[in-house]
Amino acid sequence: MKRLLLAGAGHAHLNVIRNLAMQPWPDVEVTLICPYPRQIYSGMIPGWIAGHYTLDQCAAPLAGLVEKAGIRWVQDTICGMAAETGAVNCQNAGKIAYDVISIDTGARVESSALSHSGAPLLPIRPLEQFAIGWKSAEAALIASGAARLAIIGGGAAGIELALAIDYALRRHLPADKVSVVLVSSGALLGGHAPGVIKRVEKLLKSRGIIQHAGRASGHEEGLVLNSGELIACDGIIAATGVAPPTWLATSGLALCERGFIAVGDGQQSTSHKNVFAAGDVSTRIDSPHAKSGVYAVRAGPVLTMNLQQALNGQEPTSYQPQKRSLYLLATGPKEAILSWGSFAAAGGWAWTLKDWIDRRFMAQYQS
Ligand SMILES: Cc1cc2nc3c(=O)[nH]c(=O)nc-3n(C[C@H](O)[C@H](O)[C@H](O)COP(=O)(O)OP(=O)(O)OC[C@H]3O[C@@H](n4cnc5c(N)ncnc54)[C@H](O)[C@@H]3O)c2cc1C
Structure with a gap:
């Protein structure tokens, strides 16, 4: 039995967990480490503050998802990692070893x-x-x-x-x-x-x-x-x-100059073949892009595939992130500003589009 460790329940990992819930991976024991009982979707937080959503509408509850996926959930915070020996250290649960690890713990705010x-x-x-x-x-x-x-x-x-x-x-x-x-x-x-x-x-x-x-x-x-x-x-x-989690500095992993995990075109660590990372915690060395939720979401399917391939001893499939992405900035009332490359527009219709995209994304993880 191979041990796969999912560190954090970020956007890309929601895709991995959903895939596991639809079809279990044979001969793999999966553990998720995440301190909170739900994954709050940042894209809907301005709408929640403005009073357009309840917090439940902006969150994916983890208990049902991990149960369906047959995942062991350790509700804890990772505070250290030793990439050489293949283990992480948790605040309460202590050391947890892995054969393959995927890291999607996001970034922190330096304040x-x-x-x-x-x-x-x-x-x-x-x-x-x-x-x-x-x-x-x-x-x-x-x-x-x-x-x-x-x-x-x-x-x-x-x-x-x-x-x-x-x-x-x-x-x-x-x-x-x-x-x-x-x-x-x-x-x-x-x-x-x-x-x-x-x-x-x-x-x-x-x-x-x-x-x-x-x-x-x-x-x-x-x-x-x-x-x-x-x-x-x-x-x-x-x-x-965004700032990198402090525990990365002593993890032994190759990091980019800003201290995030350096990954290549298959979201695989440039220093350790059994380590994958996606979302804000990682930097694509070959194709750097902004740290935003869009890229974390888009990395989900390729991460899912490459984790399965790594567990089967295969090389990862490469993936090119999109060059630019659509931003819809909520402005308080049910209106938004659209930003797409050099194109800008605004109005109630942009909010309707944002609302539709965000609700559709969350619905995958709420039923
Ligand atoms: C107000 C706001 C609005 C935004 N709107 C947008 C938007 O409209 N579009 C867009 O593209 N981007 C948006 N962003 C940026 C977006 O939130 C991030 O880029 C995105 O959340 C990154 O996703 P992620 O998967 O890397 O990590 P996250 O979504 O941060 O998830 C990290 C996960 O790891 C867990 N975790 C963290 N630390 C640990 C630890 N030590 N041990 C175990 N688990 C841990 C967390 O609990 C969480 O489950 C917005 C950000 C903010 C703050």
Whole structure:
């Protein structure tokens, strides 16, 4: 019996688990290590904040899926790995050995510079903790009668969060009692076309969301920028891009220069043939691409196939990620901005399209 270890229940692993539920793999004992009972889908989180979805609609419950798939589920967090000996270390369960491992644990948010603030800090990851934290923060802000929030991060996630939070708070508080600011150390929406950036900037302005450019650190009144500018606030949300899990540094795996797992064209580690990785935790050395959910989802089917091939002693099949991907940025009400290469558009129809894509994706894992 071969031992396959699935580390994390990220987007690509949902595909592996679904495949196992449809048709068990012979002579393979599969273990999933994941700390949370559900996998929250980030793409629907801005819609959940805005009040368009319940959290259950945005999550894949794992218990039923792993039972159907005949997988042993260790509800724990990986805190170390020894690629040479083929084992991971878990916070509670200790050492778990494998013959083949697939890693889809996502990335973390690096927010240590913001931690010494007088205002509560809520990092966007882990999403499970963010969802719980946001609900209680929102209730406390509404009860206090006023809300001044700072969102850190000028990428798609930071922008969607700022727009959704502004929209949600204004439904409960008078307009003059809500202040949402967006702080970004780099250019807004790097990698997107000028037409998309223009639309986003216009929308932020029309909604009264003030943009600040600079590197933010925690301050007793909220935040201070590297320019010395002070931003007083009652809460900080960190969506400051992606950082690799800390335990990778001592794993013995080959890493890219940013510290993510280096993988080749079959999502196989460039240093260890029995290690595969997909999603934000990995970097395609041959064909680098943005770290976004679209790529994690698309890697799912090839990862499923290559894990089976690796368990059978075969070489992995190569796969080329798409060169560009469709982004639909939720803007608060049931509207979205579409970004596709150099093309930009916006409207209620873009939200309808996003809603249809997201619900269809989640339905695969909810029934
Ligand atoms: C608000 C927001 C909106 C976004 N919207 C979009 C969008 O519309 N389109 C898009 O393409 N991208 C979007 N993204 C980016 C997207 O969320 C990520 O790129 C995507 O989640 C990466 O998927 P993944 O499979 O790598 O990891 P994740 O989805 O992060 O899943 C990681 C899994 O691993 C588990 N895990 C983590 N650490 C451990 C550990 N140490 N041990 C065991 N298990 C662990 C987690 O519990 C989880 O199950 C958005 C991000 C945010 C924050």
